Amino acid sequence: MQGTIGTALAGVGARLDESRLRLRVVDSQRLHPDSVMPPYHRVDGLTRVGTAWASRPILSAQQVEDVVAFLRTLRD
Secondary structure, eight states: OOOOOSOOOTTHHHHSOHHHHHHHHHHGGGTOTTOOSOOSSOOTTOSSOOGGGTTSOSSOHHHHHHHHHHHHTOOO
């Protein structure tokens, strides 16, 4: 069983528009500096990064768009 650190995703596609979802995936810390969610596409200014991800994003731009498209379907 996973924890409950983040906000529930139920209905997130109805609550947030595409650009707001994208920003949260790309770099949630821009909205919430204390967020534990890592930036999935930003690479600059990070200090605690595993060697495998240094200087490269966790998700490609296309993967970010795929995640955003999925989150948009969560409307109930």
